[in-house]
Amino acid sequence: MAKGSVRPPVEWVTFRYRDIYLILGIVGAILVLAVGGYIWYQKMGNPRSKAESKIEKAERKLKEAEQSTSVSQSNLKLARENVENAKVAFEKEHYGPAANFAAEAIKILENVNIESDNIALLAEVDGTVEVKKANAHIFRVAKKNEMLGEGDIVKTAPGSSGKIKYPNGVYDELFPNSYIIIENLKKKAGGGTLVKTKLEQGTVEKQTPDDMNPNDESVIETANAKFKSGPASRLSVERSEGKGTKAKALRGEIEAQIGSETRKLSAVNRGISVNISEIGSVDISELIPPPTPLQPRADQIIQLEDPTSASIIFEWENPSRVPVIFQLSSKPIFLEKSFVERKIPSNQSNIKLNGLSPGTYYWRVRTEGDKDKCYWSTSQKFKILQKIKAPKIERNLKLEVSSTPLGDGVIIRGKTNPGVHVSVNDIEISINTDGSFNKIVLFSEFGNQLVVVRAFDDQGNEKIWQKSFASSQM
Numbered sequence: 001m002a003k004g005s006v007r008p009p010v011e012w013v014t015f016r017y018r019d020i021y022l023i024l025g026i027v028g029a030i031l032v033l034a035v036g037g038y039i040w041y042q043k044m045g046n047p048r049s050k051a052e053s054k055i056e057k058a059e060r061k062l063k064e065a066e067q068s069t070s071v072s073q074s075n076l077k078l079a080r081e082n083v084e085n086a087k088v089a090f091e092k093e094h095y096g097p098a099a100n101f102a103a104e105a106i107k108i109l110e111n112v113n114i115e116s117d118n119i120a121l122l123a124e125v126d127g128t129v130e131v132k133k134a135n136a137h138i139f140r141v142a143k144k145n146e147m148l149g150e151g152d153i154v155k156t157a158p159g160s161s162g163k164i165k166y167p168n169g170v171y172d173e174l175f176p177n178s179y180i181i182i183e184n185l186k187k188k189a190g191g192g193t194l195v196k197t198k199l200e201q202g203t204v205e206k207q208t209p210d211d212m213n214p215n216d217e218s219v220i221e222t223a224n225a226k227f228k229s230g231p232a233s234r235l236s237v238e239r240s241e242g243k244g245t246k247a248k249a250l251r252g253e254i255e256a257q258i259g260s261e262t263r264k265l266s267a268v269n270r271g272i273s274v275n276i277s278e279i280g281s282v283d284i285s286e287l288i289p290p291p292t293p294l295q296p297r298a299d300q301i302i303q304l305e306d307p308t309s310a311s312i313i314f315e316w317e318n319p320s321r322v323p324v325i326f327q328l329s330s331k332p333i334f335l336e337k338s339f340v341e342r343k344i345p346s347n348q349s350n351i352k353l354n355g356l357s358p359g360t361y362y363w364r365v366r367t368e369g370d371k372d373k374c375y376w377s378t379s380q381k382f383k384i385l386q387k388i389k390a391p392k393i394e395r396n397l398k399l400e401v402s403s404t405p406l407g408d409g410v411i412i413r414g415k416t417n418p419g420v421h422v423s424v425n426d427i428e429i430s431i432n433t434d435g436s437f438n439k440i441v442l443f444s445e446f447g448n449q450l451v452v453v454r455a456f457d458d459q460g461n462e463k464i465w466q467k468s469f470a471s472s473q474m
Helices: 017-045 047-066 073-091 095-110
Strands: 120-126 131-134 145-149 155-156 161-163 169-175 177-188 192-205 218-219 226-229 236-239 242-260 260-266 274-276 282-284 292-295 300-304 311-317 324-329 337-343 349-354 359-367 380-386 399-405 409-416 421-424 426-429 436-442 447-456 462-471
Touching: 047 073, 047 095, 120 131, 161 436, 226 236, 242 380, 260 274, 292 359, 300 426, 311 324, 337 349, 399 447, 399 462, 409 421, 409 447, 409 462, 421 436
Parallel strands: 192 218, 300 380
Antiparallel strands: 120 145, 120 161, 131 155, 155 177, 161 169, 169 192, 177 192, 192 236, 218 226, 226 242, 236 242, 242 260, 242 274, 274 282, 292 311, 311 349, 324 337, 324 359, 359 380, 399 409, 409 436, 421 426, 421 447, 447 462
């Protein structure tokens, strides 16, 4: 070795085979976790994928429910509406709301079983509404579309309201400061259903459908009276501690049981008021009927390019020729400060309002006079839609319609694109998830009747089908 040169020391590192395998295993695990995390994010963590997954699950459950004979139509309709809302929100890239709508549909369908006829729905909630389940000890805040069963108690706070829909198509509208118990939701041995509720305090307005099963019973009772509603009826019941029960039969046939006595209340031509004191005395009197609402009709769709600058005309028929009180609200129950009110002279049967923004509205009328004698017409719900001003996205909508004459009416069946609006003679109808729909149209006049079916979307695309039918209605 040359003098002055130094060779650097050489250090050897020895790896055992198991150390190499361990290092490779750790690296592999990290890769697996990374790939798995990426896949999870794409499938579950990604808002778009999460919404898409929930919609797919909701559609599967809805398809299964539609093939079952044990699921009530009201629950199916509600689930369909949530699925459609989810799909519309997804198309607009609103993934959070889309996932929420789909989750609500799944919740409805998962809670539906062979006892679905024993389930009611809290269809509307405005303000603070609380529920106490039959097996619970305390009240909790209720949610819209919450399911209710026998023994459940629902109460509304001051300034709040709710609407309960029962499996036989009957509705109960709960006014502020009301407290109601659902006592019975049962199938009757001879067919039909029994819906029975008890009003402890407050006010409830009950409405039964025109096509109510003759074997169905809808009963509401208080501490000193019981009322049974017939088809196509409207009944208001008010209960106050120390003041007894006040009931108003506003439409149809109502059977009132007061003590051991049963009375028939026929509200075909005008309403009937029944006041029952705490000691059992009864006072019955006739009420002054309201004008008949004409336009906009119940469930009508009004589509406008610029709603805030357009005028909406409200019309009614007023044979009594006396002043009329008109009210318009954005809420189903007309609470203080939630509506517009106008007094209309006796020689006028309409009012024009400007600047209504897109949304859902309710309107009603009554004859001016004593509030205990003059009652409101049924509220008419209508919807204002705005045509999108952005460049129109052309879309060739599908609209297939078939018709089957039915006495003084016709059965309309059809299919269109899922997620669009469908109206029959300007009245909105619901469609199924696959775009199919059906509607029975009844004729009220003699002669040829035109039926117009319209499918349209928010972009202004539309497809129209129309046909004239002969009516023998006199």
